[in-house]
Amino acid sequence: MMQRRGMIEQLIRLLANSPAAVAAWVVAAGALIAPAIGLAADSGATAAVAYRDVPLVGSRNLVWVIAQLHLLLAGFVLGVPIFAWLCEVVGWRSGEKRYDKLAKEFTKLLSSAYSTTALFGGILLFILIGAYPKLMAYLSDIFFPSFMVYCALFLLETATLYMYWYGWDAMSEGRGKVFHIFLGFMLNVFAFFIMIIPNSWATFQASPVVIAEGSDLARAWAATWNPTWWPVNIHRLIANVVLGGYICGAYAGIRYLSAKGPEEREHYDWMGYVGNFIGVFGLLPLPFAGYWLMREIYQYNQQMGITLMGGFLSWLFILQAMLIGVLFLGSNYYFWMGITHRIPGSEAQYKKPILTMLVILLLCLGVWMTPHSLVASLEEAQKMGGTHHPLLGVFGVMSAKMTVSNLMVLVTFMSFLMYWQAGKQATVGWARVAKAVMNALLVLAGLAVISLGVYGYFVPAIIRINYFSTSQVGIVLFVLVTFTLLTSAILKSAKTTTEMVWGKMPPRAGYSLVLNAVMVILLMTLMGYARSSSRVHWHVYGVMRDSSQYAFSPALGYAAALMAANTFFFCMIVAFIFWVATMGDKAKAGKDGHGKDEMGHGALPAMAGGSPTLDKQS
Numbered sequence: 001m002m003q004r005r006g007m008i009e010q011l012i013r014l015l016a017n018s019p020a021a022v023a024a025w026v027v028a029a030g031a032l033i034a035p036a037i038g039l040a041a042d043s044g045a046t047a048a049v050a051y052r053d054v055p056l057v058g059s060r061n062l063v064w065v066i067a068q069l070h071l072l073l074a075g076f077v078l079g080v081p082i083f084a085w086l087c088e089v090v091g092w093r094s095g096e097k098r099y100d101k102l103a104k105e106f107t108k109l110l111s112s113a114y115s116t117t118a119l120f121g122g123i124l125l126f127i128l129i130g131a132y133p134k135l136m137a138y139l140s141d142i143f144f145p146s147f148m149v150y151c152a153l154f155l156l157e158t159a160t161l162y163m164y165w166y167g168w169d170a171m172s173e174g175r176g177k178v179f180h181i182f183l184g185f186m187l188n189v190f191a192f193f194i195m196i197i198p199n200s201w202a203t204f205q206a207s208p209v210v211i212a213e214g215s216d217l218a219r220a221w222a223a224t225w226n227p228t229w230w231p232v233n234i235h236r237l238i239a240n241v242v243l244g245g246y247i248c249g250a251y252a253g254i255r256y257l258s259a260k261g262p263e264e265r266e267h268y269d270w271m272g273y274v275g276n277f278i279g280v281f282g283l284l285p286l287p288f289a290g291y292w293l294m295r296e297i298y299q300y301n302q303q304m305g306i307t308l309m310g311g312f313l314s315w316l317f318i319l320q321a322m323l324i325g326v327l328f329l330g331s332n333y334y335f336w337m338g339i340t341h342r343i344p345g346s347e348a349q350y351k352k353p354i355l356t357m358l359v360i361l362l363l364c365l366g367v368w369m370t371p372h373s374l375v376a377s378l379e380e381a382q383k384m385g386g387t388h389h390p391l392l393g394v395f396g397v398m399s400a401k402m403t404v405s406n407l408m409v410l411v412t413f414m415s416f417l418m419y420w421q422a423g424k425q426a427t428v429g430w431a432r433v434a435k436a437v438m439n440a441l442l443v444l445a446g447l448a449v450i451s452l453g454v455y456g457y458f459v460p461a462i463i464r465i466n467y468f469s470t471s472q473v474g475i476v477l478f479v480l481v482t483f484t485l486l487t488s489a490i491l492k493s494a495k496t497t498t499e500m501v502w503g504k505m506p507p508r509a510g511y512s513l514v515l516n517a518v519m520v521i522l523l524m525t526l527m528g529y530a531r532s533s534s535r536v537h538w539h540v541y542g543v544m545r546d547s548s549q550y551a552f553s554p555a556l557g558y559a560a561a562l563m564a565a566n567t568f569f570f571c572m573i574v575a576f577i578f579w580v581a582t583m584g585d586k587a588k589a590g591k592d593g594h595g596k597d598e599m600g601h602g603a604l605p606a607m608a609g610g611s612p613t614l615d616k617q618s
Helices: 002-017 019-042 059-094 097-131 133-166 174-206 216-224 229-257 262-283 286-300 302-309 314-342 347-368 378-384 392-396 398-421 431-458 461-491 507-533 556-591 612-617
Strands: 538-540
Touching: 059 097, 059 174, 059 229, 059 507, 059 556, 097 133, 097 229, 097 262, 097 556, 133 174, 133 216, 133 538, 174 216, 174 229, 174 538, 229 262, 229 286, 229 507, 229 556, 262 314, 262 398, 262 507, 286 302, 286 398, 286 461, 302 314, 314 347, 314 398, 314 507, 314 556, 347 398, 392 398, 398 431, 398 461, 431 461, 507 556
Parallel strands: none
Antiparallel strands: none
16 A cells, blocks of 8 residues: 555656656647547537436536536636746845745646646546537537637647746746746736637627628637626636635645744745735725626626526525625634734734724625525515515615625725734825825725615616716725825835734634635635526527526525535645645655654644644744
8 A cells, every 4th residue: 555655656746846747748638639629620510419418427517517626726727827927026026035935836836736727628628528519519610710729828838837837946047037037927828818718618608699601710709709708707817816816825824734843834924924915916806807797797688697696596696795705704814813913012003993894894794695585484474574674675785785895895905904004104204194195085985885885776777787886896996096006105115113923823824714715616616606507598598508408507505515515626636736736845854854853742733623833822
């Protein structure tokens, strides 16, 4: 058994450390996938079998699981290069090596996850071609030109990624570093186009644009530029950043909990902060992107919008509110712990503001998760006078939910600003006036958001959607941009009164980072089901009907079980990737003589209940 384990580890190390082995694997996968695409394209007129089922599991369930895992992995792989590259640029411009080290550590996770993502993509393609040959033939007939572009981009991204990762040390100085940063930029460019091309295939199924005449290229372009393509592109781009940030934060949290020395704790404490910051940075504009997507869906097809927001899928948005609410609370909680544990003596100073923000967040969450109509017995409905609660029913409409979501974004942004300014004293003469202006703007913005939300009850829905909700979003964005610029200018020459101490966070900080990552994964599986089910019994909405035995939307309880299973499987895959990524560090630590003995006999990593070392410090 030990020998077999050693062989597995050697194989993994070979794939993780040898560019030739990985390149061979990718080329082999590409060689297998390319004929499959060709077969799908050629079978358009001769696809006699419309569906094939998979025994025991069911073809739809299998596609559901594999597609969800592939999308989550792809989100991680496409989101991480963005902030890894930004960290490298910051390190290069500022000369601080810790940013370069952080960027390299982010990219290490990326290189470990990349081949797994490609593997699940290949599996998904084979299952789709086998289980849904007629649908795949139809899509291949329309999108074949974009298939070719996608393959070319995939090859370019693969080559760029491996030059970027394996050339990190060789191109660390001078012109080599400039070229390395250029490689990172191109990696993000290829990744962006690799994301938006498959998005066109998926959004075409929900909002198809079909033209009967013209060249293959013209038909593919018309189908690509469908009504929901760009809203999904923007929404998914931001969501990928959020997913990547929180997963990197969870990785840092786990490494922090199992750290064996003060230097390692300081590094992973800081990495956890950066991961949480990136997640929050993406989380703040994400509701606005989601609102734009839903608005476009309503404009494309009102019935589809009603199915999502007012039909049987509407309860998903209550679950969504709960998950987002927990995510906001978890992110703020981590900020608040950072203020009270990393800045000595600050607990009393920030206790009241933190308590105030907590109360506002909980009240907003309560409103956001209030359903429009309740699941009630006949007796309960008779007592209430209907399915709407006489008092709480007013919180179940979009006007209230848009208002509280904007307020939660504002409060979370205030948490970040408070953390940013903690331990610093402004030295510029206009700082007092600027702070007074910001306080006044914050109060006015809050009142304006609430007033528009209340007024939204008394105007037609079209006015509320087109003017009031967009005005609320505009007000919050104005606050975010204005406050960021002003605070940055004030702190540019600020004096540090209390040095921030890293590596002093209690173990629950690491657990909160892991919780945030799980919430994001659950959220993405939830909304993936919602978007897919909005097509109801259509493969391509209004164009190609689903005539298989699975031509119905799964019940919410059944869907919730599969979403939970997908989340569990993805967490296991990510844990495997983390394990692979840390194998090199463990081997290096062993060679350097920093092994388990450093912790002392009996000291165990805090993976499942607490760290004796950290508990003593907290």
